[in-house]
Amino acid sequence: MISLDNPRDSAEQVVSNLLRVPAPADELGRIFADHGHTLHLVGGSVRDALLGRAGDPSDTSATGGTGGGAPDLDFTTDARPERVLEITRGWAEATWDAGIAFGTVGLARRGVRFEVTTYRSESYDRTSRNPAVTYGEGLQEDLVRRDFTVNAMAVSVPGHDFVDLFGGMADLARGVLRTPGPPEASFDDDPLRILRAARFEAALGLTPVPELVAAMRSRASRISIVSPERVRDELRKLIASRDPVAGLERLVEVGVADLVLPELGAMRMEIDEHHQHKDVxxxxxxxxxxxxxxxxxxxxxxxxxxxxxxxxxxxxxxxxxxxxxxxxxxxxxxxxxxxxxxxxxxxxxxxxxxxxxxxxxxxxxxxxxxxxxxxxxxxxxxxxxxxxxxxxxxxxxxxxxxxxxxxxxxxxxxxxxxxxxxxxxxxxxEEIAAIRPELSGDDIMALLGLPPSRLVGQARAYMLDVRFERGLLGREAAEAELFRWARENDIVIPGETPTPDEAPDA
Known part of the structure; x- marks a missing residue:
């Protein structure tokens, strides 16, 4: 965790860390500047630079990150998505526009993935899972809509001017989690942020401030409008974090677990008066x-x-x-x-x-x-x-x-x-890592003259039991065991003449 004993030194440390961002990030910044646009690195990349740590797959920023390997580098800009595609044509080795409806364009160069999002000033329909995107006019308007102050910091590229309008660096130093604006409004805009709050507590050790916890509790029911897939992704990141217990206990405390993982809270059973079992x-x-x-x-x-x-x-x-x-x-x-x-x-x-x-x-x-x-x-x-x-x-x-x-x-x-x-x-x-019958289904059909059927499955199950009980028998002994089972189950073996008692009825 960073220290603010000397704020000047802290800011200089930020710049020093950001200089280790892959060179294509500054290249991209120069392209935007040459075309009259601004570009800022935002979100988890800035936060992790302050912490002096590499990206953690479970700690992707609020607005980007693949969750597998290092997070994407997230940027915000005044350029509209179509303009981003236009000015990066020929520089980007690959582009994707799956998020263009939300103002986001994906780029890749030299193995680095970039998510570039136009300044946004969005609002959510209270019954919708998706934002109604409107474009903002400035960086402040974009940053205030972000989930937490620690993700609402920015650094210009290529200039590396640090922007911290909501005290994110101080919150990192104090180890607390806050929203840039009122937490109730933030969770009303995107209820998934309630799960993200628990995830950042688990991943980064940031303790939600009391008003944030109160908002998590009062807005818990809002999580019902979030798609199962988005909930799943947050829970998977939480469980893979450094201290998942902290995040899970927070979800139980504020009542969100009752909606997304109700089995967890149900395990809080009372201990009987004789203390004959532990609290599950x-x-x-x-x-x-x-x-x-x-x-x-x-x-x-x-x-x-x-x-x-x-x-x-x-x-x-x-x-x-x-x-x-x-x-x-x-x-x-x-x-x-x-x-x-x-x-x-x-x-x-x-x-x-x-x-x-x-x-x-x-x-x-x-x-x-x-x-x-x-x-x-x-x-x-x-x-x-x-x-x-x-x-x-x-x-x-x-x-x-x-x-x-x-x-x-x-x-x-x-x-x-x-x-x-x-x-x-x-x-x-013997090979026990993947135990199989010594005779396969094809072997059984050939030896007993059977077509594919339930009977073949029964024979295979029996031979698997033999394999468990007696280990490896060898091919000849395994076939003898199969024939014995067949006779006991009145199955005529090819080449054998049934005894009068075994002969089929006319």
Whole structure:
């Protein structure tokens, strides 16, 4: 975080950092100046220059950024979109105009992406998800419409004159989050900014000022007009941020989670008078933090979502036991289905939905391992069912231990180490990472003379069970096992003459 002990030094530091912006940015500024237009770098690029940090994929600015890799460089200008395309023709190596209706033109040069937006002075229909764009006449009018003061700073290019009309640099120094204008008006204009406030708290450690929190709470219902896709994108950035717990807890506090992720707040169940179970919400946040500590290389979105959602089935499955205590039988099954429904409603990609739902379903499987009495078949099934998520499942199971009982925690850790060792031992002798029957569906049809049918699927399922129970048999033994199953199920094997009892009825 920056210091304002010497404001002159801070401003000079800003300029110094901005000089490290890719050279094409200044090139673009000179083109605009040569054609009589102004160009200012705005948003997250300026904010991150003040912080002395490279762009973070989860910390893209309020008005741009791809969310994958370094954010785009965002600019504002007095030139209209058609003029931007005209004066950059021949300089830009690629252009795109998907946002031209909102005053934005995309450019690319030397691997750098630029988003150039004409000064805007927009207002939102209170029932619409999109702004009704009108062009502004000056930089101040453009900056005041931005979401937060820390994103309402600008630097001219190529001159590098720093513009901070709303105290964004001071807010960064104090670690607070404010809006340039009244927060209620800002959230009325674009309710998605409520989610962005939580995301910037999670990503940058900026604490919303009390009036901003009050506006988040009073305008929470406005989030209902925002499309699921935009909500999803903000939640994905939040979960991948440095401290997602802070942002998630803020959403629960102001009531927004009840609308976009209602399962989260529902986990705040009262602890019974005998303290026989933990508060599921608090436990979940601990599991999320512990899962993050096990990440290998940067944020693992799937692991984080699985940690956040692994117990969402508990509120629906809670049952009080006579004499005290609580049970949550089959909460992993209910939780899997709830997870899938929520993520589908938020338009998550299918592969992400499948991976997270599978982890939620499997997170309790290990607890049947007990004192290490699983058969090799059970270990093979565990690996098979986890599939490509096995590494994440290891981390999720370890993170799910939040007991304060040191002996219990050590026993659980010891048991899971034992399971991992058995998996490694089996893997050293056979391929268990992607267990399949030794006979494929085509093999089964050829050996039994069957057309594609449900019967072939049943035979394959049986051979998969054999693979689990007995490991690799070899081709000859696998075929013998298939033939034995076929005879038991009254399937005539090509080349064999049925016994009189087996002969089909005339």
């Amino acid at each position: 919400y608090a436990h979940t946040m601990t599991v999320l933090r512990q899962a993050m500590a096990l990440e290998d290389d940067g944020p693992d979105e799937i692991l984080r979502w699985a940690a956040l959602l692994h117990d969402i089935g508990k509120p629906r499955t809670r049952r009080h036991i006579a004499g005290g205590g609580v049970s949550f039988h089959h909460h992993e099954v209910v939780g899997r289905d709830m997870t899938r429904r929520r993520l589908v409603a938020l338009r998550f990609p299918k592969d992400v939905v499948d991976a997270i739902s599978s982890l939620v379903y499997l997170h309790l499987r290990f607890h049947g391992y007990g004192s290490g009495e699983w058969t090799d078949a059970a270990v093979r099934r565990y690996v098979h069912d986890a599939g490509t998520q096995l590494s994440r499942l290891h981390k999720l199971v370890r993170s799910d231990c939040t007991t304060r009982n040191r002996r219990k925690a050590e026993n659980l850790a010891r048991a899971y180490r034992s399971l991992e060792e058995r998996i490694a031992d089996l893997a050293a002798h």
